[in-house]
Amino acid sequence: MSQNNGYQDMTSTQLLMKNIKEFFGRLNKNKAAMVGFYVLVILFFIAVFGYLDARFGWLGISSTKTNLTARLEGPSAEFLFGTDHMGRDILYRIFHGMHITLGVGFAATFLAALVGVPLGILAGYYGKWIDSIIMRIMDVLLAFPGILLALFIVSILGGSTINVTIAVAISAVPQFARIVRGSTLTTKNLEYIDAIRALGAKDFKIIFQHILPNIMSPIIVNTSIFLASAVLSIAGLSFLGLGVQPPIPEWGAMLNDGRNYMYQAGHITFFPGMMIVIVVLAFNLLGDGLRDALDPKLKN
Amino acid sequence: MIRFITQRLIQLIPVLFGVTILVFGILHLTPGDPALIMAGESAPEATVNAIRRRLGLDNPLHIQYFDFLKNVLTLDFGTSIRDNIPVSDHISARFFITFELAVISTAFSIFAGLLVGIVSAVWKYSFWDVSLMVITLFGLSMPNFWLGLMLIQWFSINLGWFAPTGWGNPNQMVLPVIALGTAGAAIIARMTRSSMLDVIGQDYIRTARAKGVKERSVIFKHALKNALIPVVTVAGLQFGYFLSGSVLTESVFAINGLGRLIIDSIFARDFPVVQGTVLVLAVMFVTVNFLVDITYKFLNKRVDLN
Numbered sequence: 210m211s212q213n214n215g216y217q218d219m220t221s222t223q224l225l226m227k228n229i230k231e232f233f234g235r236l237n238k239n240k241a242a243m244v245g246f247y248v249l250v251i252l253f254f255i256a257v258f259g260y261l262d263a264r265f266g267w268l269g270i271s272s273t274k275t276n277l278t279a280r281l282e283g284p285s286a287e288f289l290f291g292t293d294h295m296g297r298d299i300l301y302r303i304f305h306g307m308h309i310t311l312g313v314g315f316a317a318t319f320l321a322a323l324v325g326v327p328l329g330i331l332a333g334y335y336g337k338w339i340d341s342i343i344m345r346i347m348d349v350l351l352a353f354p355g356i357l358l359a360l361f362i363v364s365i366l367g368g369s370t371i372n373v374t375i376a377v378a379i380s381a382v383p384q385f386a387r388i389v390r391g392s393t394l395t396t397k398n399l400e401y402i403d404a405i406r407a408l409g410a411k412d413f414k415i416i417f418q419h420i421l422p423n424i425m426s427p428i429i430v431n432t433s434i435f436l437a438s439a440v441l442s443i444a445g446l447s448f449l450g451l452g453v454q455p456p457i458p459e460w461g462a463m464l465n466d467g468r469n470y471m472y473q474a475g476h477i478t479f480f481p482g483m484m485i486v487i488v489v490l491a492f493n494l495l496g497d498g499l500r501d502a503l504d505p506k507l508k509n
Numbered sequence: 510m511i512r513f514i515t516q517r518l519i520q521l522i523p524v525l526f527g528v529t530i531l532v533f534g535i536l537h538l539t540p541g542d543p544a545l546i547m548a549g550e551s552a553p554e555a556t557v558n559a560i561r562r563r564l565g566l567d568n569p570l571h572i573q574y575f576d577f578l579k580n581v582l583t584l585d586f587g588t589s590i591r592d593n594i595p596v597s598d599h600i601s602a603r604f605f606i607t608f609e610l611a612v613i614s615t616a617f618s619i620f621a622g623l624l625v626g627i628v629s630a631v632w633k634y635s636f637w638d639v640s641l642m643v644i645t646l647f648g649l650s651m652p653n654f655w656l657g658l659m660l661i662q663w664f665s666i667n668l669g670w671f672a673p674t675g676w677g678n679p680n681q682m683v684l685p686v687i688a689l690g691t692a693g694a695a696i697i698a699r700m701t702r703s704s705m706l707d708v709i710g711q712d713y714i715r716t717a718r719a720k721g722v723k724e725r726s727v728i729f730k731h732a733l734k735n736a737l738i739p740v741v742t743v744a745g746l747q748f749g750y751f752l753s754g755s756v757l758t759e760s761v762f763a764i765n766g767l768g769r770l771i772i773d774s775i776f777a778r779d780f781p782v783v784q785g786t787v788l789v790l791a792v793m794f795v796t797v798n799f800l801v802d803i804t805y806k807f808l809n810k811r812v813d814l815n
Contacts, residue, residue: 485655
């Protein structure tokens with residue numbers, strides 16, 4: 210994020226718009242990222258449609274209807290992805306569960322950013338003891354590798370959709386705080402921020418009008434990268450029976466249902482997992498592309 | 510170097526304290542009666558009271574914490590509610606399995622990752638490079654528990670090559686190691702590739718080539734040696750993640766390690782065991798990070814001297 214002369218004449222909105230325009234220009238050149246982006250757009254629309262359909266039954270299909278005469282049936286013309294141990298159509302369950310996977314992933318990431326970004330800004334901008342306290346707390350949270358912290362939190366709160374969202378969000382807060390702190394430090398030391406301060410601007414104004422627009426790109430990159438691991442963590446916890454609870458058609462929970470029937474019906478565990486791979490892959494592609502587009506150091 | 514190590518050691522102390530406070534505090538600071546959480550909503554009054562008395566939950570919070578800390582420092586994590594066996598016995602009985610799983614998985618991911626990374630870097634933009642990088646992207650995006658299920662499906666159920674569950678003989682170890690190590694291998698492969706491409710583009714490599722050093726020697730002696738430094742860091746971190754990633758892998762393959770101990774104890778509401786195991790895993794992760802930091806510093810210094 211190089212700050213050239215001329216930036217100081219811009220308002221924060223103009224600065225943001227300029228950054229956004231530049232960024233889409235660069236992202237456009239990255240084919241893999243665009244593939245990820247389009248896949249996610251398609252998945253998003255399917256998820257919205259799936260949600261509405263699950264609520265209002267437009268298509269007249271059911272993901273909850275059990276059919277004990279058609280249990281554990283393999284993929285066929287009637288059931289494209291087969292049926293599960295209760296005779297429910299797996300394709301419909303995946304369709305009606307898509308908004309849960311995406312929604313919970315986005316919610317956890319959003320919550321993490323909502324807490325982590327202000328903490329990072331506070332630590333980076335004010336420094337000194339505020340910085341020390343915040344970052345030591347973040348270090349403690351980072352001492353729990355992978356899903357361990359989320360697992361631990363969920364073990365006390367109990368497994369539910371909301372609790373798993375909160376748990377995954379808490380474990381992601383330090384990542385956001387760390388990255389935002391670093392970028393805030395860099396931005397804070399730019400000359401034009403000094404100039405603005407010398408002109409009498411208040412901290413609040415500096416943070417919202419000048420720091421925040423400047424640190425948007427690391428936040429966006431981190432968000433898209435974290436979305437991938439949020440989806441994985443939530444699916445993992447649900448797979449363990451500690452996240453989203455059945456009969457909600459969350460894909461990790463569906464894998465958990467299916468693993469008892471692997472000898473008779475391997476397809477139950479195949480399709481939901483494949484969907485998780487597609488979603489995570491799309492987020493990873495987009496995240497990689499965003500990083501390349503937004504990080505000038507890596508740009509060739 | 511010694512100053513660096515002591516400095517990092519001193520920084521560890523508040524983190525470790527914080528970890529004990531967090532592990533202790535989550536149970537006590539969440540709304541609701543800890544004894545009730547452990548006993549379950551529908552437990553009879555007497556059970557709840559028994560748990561409360563046994564864990565000293567009647568004492569003021571700070572006294573409870575200091576008792577907890579005192580015990581933890583002597584490796585006493587209390588006794589299991591389920592079977593009255595000391596938590597430390599539960600942990601030491603299973604520790605080695607998880608450790609072994611993490612070590613072998615790390616070795617696998619380093620080996621596979623380096624191989625793929627080097628091939629990709631040496632023949633960059635070739636068919637092999639592109640396909641290997643696409644494969645690593647899939648490797649990164651696959652949930653390790655799903656990969657485990659698929660491996661069981663193909664190699665145990667359909668082909669009958671490997672045992673689907675357990676840990677101990679080599680036949681049982683292959684699938685869990687692949688399931689757990691694949692994502693790490695993918696990360697190391699991508700890291701090796703980009704790190705080698707960085708190094709290969711540098712002047713001293715061109716000099717070596719101009720001097721007539723053989724290509725193989727350029728790749729392995731000059732480029733790889735320096736490209737390995739960031740890879741070492743990543744591999745060390747992977748080991749830390751594998752310790753916790755084993756929660757899912759052990760559940761899939763029914764391996765009796767620490768991860769499975771945590772899950773079983775969560776469902777049995779055996780909170781002292783959960784607490785103790787989580788604490789041990791966190792402390793190990795912090796230790797691994799510390800060692801990785803020192804190794805990195807050490808390797809970098811040698812490069813500086815050269």
